[in-house]
Structure formats: structure tokens, C-alpha cells
Amino acid sequence: MKALIISWAGGEALRSLTQDRSILLLPVANRSLLEHQVALLTGCGIRELFVVAKRGAEEELGPILDSWEDLSYRFFTPVADNLPVVLDPATLVVLLGPLITDLDLARALAFHRERGAKATLILHAVRQHPRCSLVLTDGRGRVTRVLPRVPAGGEMARTAGGLYILEADLLPYLTEMLVAGKEEEICPRLLAAGIPVYGFPVDEYWLQLEDPAAYLQVHRDTLHGRTRLKPEGTELSPGIWCGRGVKLASGVRLEPPVILGDGVELKEGVRVAESVLGAGTYVDVGTEVLGSVLQDNCYLGKGVQARGIIMGEGTIVAGGAVLRPGILLAPQSVISRDSLLGGAFNHFSCLGD
Known part of the structure; x- marks a missing residue:
């Protein structure tokens, strides 16, 4: 089992805090975002990691990754034809952008395998949001339809974004969208191709650090014990x-x-x-x-x-x-x-x- 972190996507409103360094170095409760994300991945047994980051990021991020025993990693620059090609069959966890979550990733992976899914979207709850699509599923969690916007009205709905479980042979098919952060195109393309896509609902803590307000919020939540961040x-x-x-x-x-x-x-x-x-x-x-x-x-x-x-x-x-x-x-x-x-x-x- 392998994981792919694409740091290039998201977090633009916080770039001034990291300047010319990787967003993965952004401190959250005095630990880097990368440390929190790797802890999530290694907690379910992932030991092989690909990181897409700007050129030269390995010098900044490598020492952090070296602190994990039995973790191998490789870096790639954010160019569409430069993502790793996974030759052997593998399940790949893809994490895009500055996401903090308490997701039980082991349960999500078990769901993916039990359904025989080629792709599993992690569905988190949102209210109306201009950039969020509404994902509809059947009784077994198979995605049946994607609406372009979460409808108005203030009710909670399920949307995808930030974390995916993919079979590795889909990676070349989705490379351009992943690198460009065009998440809204991923599910429609898979459905149009007849690929079985499932949605795993998550009720645990989930926050994309997309702006300063979210950055303050994750610290308040950590301080008050609303996350499992240490x-x-x-x-x-x-x-x-x-x-x-x-x-x-x-x-x-x-x-x-x-x-x-x-x-x-x-x-x-x-x-x-x-x-x-x-x-x-x-x-x-x-x-x-x-x-x-x-x-x-x-x-x-x-x-x-x-x-x-x-x-x-x-x-x-x-x-x-x-x-x-x-x-x-x-x-x-x-x-x-x-x-x-x-x-x-x-x-x-x-x-x-």
C-alpha cells in the first residue's frame, strides 16, 4: 500500500506564511503539516510515500520524513508527466493540499476493498459552498451522480475533496487533474468512463486549511481537544x-x-x-x-x-x-x-x- 501527497494543490491564501517554502512546512500546533499528514498515513500501515512538491523541496521535507522508521519516499515536481508510474498493482491513498483530518483511514481502506472499488471518494459534510459538488450514492455507497453545487438552504450535504483511495492503474488517467488541483473533474470523468466509484462518509474531524480563518480554527480546535492532533x-x-x-x-x-x-x-x-x-x-x-x-x-x-x-x-x-x-x-x-x-x-x- 502506497500514498501520494500532492502539496501543490490548495492553501493559496496561506502561501504568505510559508513564502517560497512548501506549504507542507506550515506549522499546526507547532508541528509541520507534513508530520500530521504522515502520521495519518503511517497509522494504517503505509510505508511507501510519493510527494509532489516544488523543485528543491526534498532538502526541506526530507529530514522530517527521515524521522519515520521504515518509511521510504520519493519526490516529484508538479508536472503532469512527472508523477510516479506505479508498475505493480497497488492501492494508492492520494492526499491533496493542506488537509487536517481524524479520519479512520483503515476503515476507509477496508470499505474500498470490500466494495471492489477502483476509486473511493472520502465524503465529508459541508453546507453550501461555491466550490463544492454534491455527491449522491446508493445504498451500498456507490456513487450514482454528482451535482455541480451543494444546494442552498443551509442543510448539510456530502462532498468529496482532499483525500481519495485509488487503484494505481487509474493514476495516469487522472494525473493532469490531480496535479492541477481540478478535483471537481475527477468523479465525473470516472463515472463517464463507467469506472466503479464509491463514497465513504466520514464524520470525524475534517478541515481544509484554505484560508487564515481555517488556520486559526484548526488551532482553536486542537487547543480545545476537538481534534486528535498532538x-x-x-x-x-x-x-x-x-x-x-x-x-x-x-x-x-x-x-x-x-x-x-x-x-x-x-x-x-x-x-x-x-x-x-x-x-x-x-x-x-x-x-x-x-x-x-x-x-x-x-x-x-x-x-x-x-x-x-x-x-x-x-x-x-x-x-x-x-x-x-x-x-x-x-x-x-x-x-x-x-x-x-x-x-x-x-x-x-x-x-x-
């Missing part, structure tokens, strides 16, 4: 996870749930609530960080107020700045003293002197 660090007290070498000055207030990465330093009077702070982050006297996600090596000066924001790696925020909900700061951003920023996920990189 926060980085040791749970020192209920809802407080700390990495190695964390330094807490007197008067620091940690209001759970909170995740502090390795080497985080919080000075006197700092308040942190329902937030994730990446490794090496420094927070100066009297600053408040509420409902936010800070990536590695951020610096917040004295008296900063940060609420409901996303802060990229290496960001510097000078003292007295007020950062209101809906801000995404790109990595290496510099925000000047006493700045006032806010909005519906406005993107900033530099403000002030």
Missing part, C-alpha cells in the same frame, strides 16, 4: 503544553489552553490565553496574546496587545502596538511602535520606520 511539548498542567527550555518570569498569566514551543520566554506581567507560541518566541513585559497563533522566533515588545491574529516566523512587533482580530503578518514582518492594525485578515509585512 500538541508539541509536555502538558505541565491541564491545558498548558510547554516545550523544552521555556522561561516564565514572575507574574506571567497562562490561561489554558496554551501551547508554548521550545525556548519561549515570557517576561513579567505577560498574559497568554487560548494561543500557540512557536519556538524561540520572546514576549516582553506587560504584553497580552489572546486567541492568536505565533510562529517561531517572533518578538513582541512591551505592552503589545495581540488578539485573534496570525504572526509569521521571525516577526518583530515594537512596544505599544495594538493588533486587532483579522491580521495576518507575513514572516519577517516589522511593525513599528504604537501601531494600530486590524481588519478581516488583512496582510501586512512592514509598517513604520
Whole structure:
């Protein structure tokens, strides 16, 4: 059994957080997205992995994959004629884009085999969504029809996207659509060719990290135990996870749930609530960080107020700045003293002197 991760698809609205690096390096609860996805795949016995990523990604992602024993992997660039050709018969799990899920993949694979399916779509519940198609199935789960849009009305419906189980001989047939992220074309093409396609309904946690709001949401869900993701660090007290070498000055207030990465330093009077702070982050006297996600090596000066924001790696925020909900700061951003920023996920990189 093998797996194919196509990192090229999806997550465009979060590209500023990874800049020119792979989206698979995006940290979620202080672990990379790739670590979470590989944990899902290896948990059901997958030991051979293909990764489609930009040229040079192997240098960034290879060391992460090397931490898994008995896992072999190969990298391919996102070119339609460059996907792996699986010569021997195999079942292939295909994972597209920045997906976080608690899916019981072993059950889905058993369903695929029991039905004798050539392709199984993992069907998750959605409300009306402009890019989602409604997938209809019969009593055994065989897909009978695909409607182009989930109908309006607010009721939940089943749609496919993000994860597929395919027999390997279908891969050349679907290569162009997979690489281009044209998921809406996959099922109609298979049905038109008379290929048996089944849908496996999933009720476990499922979230595509397609925009900043979803990125904040997955952290809130992880902090509150609504996913099975494991926060980085040791749970020192209920809802407080700390990495190695964390330094807490007197008067620091940690209001759970909170995740502090390795080497985080919080000075006197700092308040942190329902937030994730990446490794090496420094927070100066009297600053408040509420409902936010800070990536590695951020610096917040004295008296900063940060609420409901996303802060990229290496960001510097000078003292007295007020950062209101809906801000995404790109990595290496510099925000000047006493700045006032806010909005519906406005993107900033530099403000002030």
C-alpha cells in the first residue's frame, strides 16, 4: 500500500506564511503539516510515500520524513508527466493540499476493498459552498451522480475533496487533474468512463486549511481537544503544553489552553490565553496574546496587545502596538511602535520606520 501527497494543490491564501517554502512546512500546533499528514498515513500501515512538491523541496521535507522508521519516499515536481508510474498493482491513498483530518483511514481502506472499488471518494459534510459538488450514492455507497453545487438552504450535504483511495492503474488517467488541483473533474470523468466509484462518509474531524480563518480554527480546535492532533511539548498542567527550555518570569498569566514551543520566554506581567507560541518566541513585559497563533522566533515588545491574529516566523512587533482580530503578518514582518492594525485578515509585512 502506497500514498501520494500532492502539496501543490490548495492553501493559496496561506502561501504568505510559508513564502517560497512548501506549504507542507506550515506549522499546526507547532508541528509541520507534513508530520500530521504522515502520521495519518503511517497509522494504517503505509510505508511507501510519493510527494509532489516544488523543485528543491526534498532538502526541506526530507529530514522530517527521515524521522519515520521504515518509511521510504520519493519526490516529484508538479508536472503532469512527472508523477510516479506505479508498475505493480497497488492501492494508492492520494492526499491533496493542506488537509487536517481524524479520519479512520483503515476503515476507509477496508470499505474500498470490500466494495471492489477502483476509486473511493472520502465524503465529508459541508453546507453550501461555491466550490463544492454534491455527491449522491446508493445504498451500498456507490456513487450514482454528482451535482455541480451543494444546494442552498443551509442543510448539510456530502462532498468529496482532499483525500481519495485509488487503484494505481487509474493514476495516469487522472494525473493532469490531480496535479492541477481540478478535483471537481475527477468523479465525473470516472463515472463517464463507467469506472466503479464509491463514497465513504466520514464524520470525524475534517478541515481544509484554505484560508487564515481555517488556520486559526484548526488551532482553536486542537487547543480545545476537538481534534486528535498532538500538541508539541509536555502538558505541565491541564491545558498548558510547554516545550523544552521555556522561561516564565514572575507574574506571567497562562490561561489554558496554551501551547508554548521550545525556548519561549515570557517576561513579567505577560498574559497568554487560548494561543500557540512557536519556538524561540520572546514576549516582553506587560504584553497580552489572546486567541492568536505565533510562529517561531517572533518578538513582541512591551505592552503589545495581540488578539485573534496570525504572526509569521521571525516577526518583530515594537512596544505599544495594538493588533486587532483579522491580521495576518507575513514572516519577517516589522511593525513599528504604537501601531494600530486590524481588519478581516488583512496582510501586512512592514509598517513604520
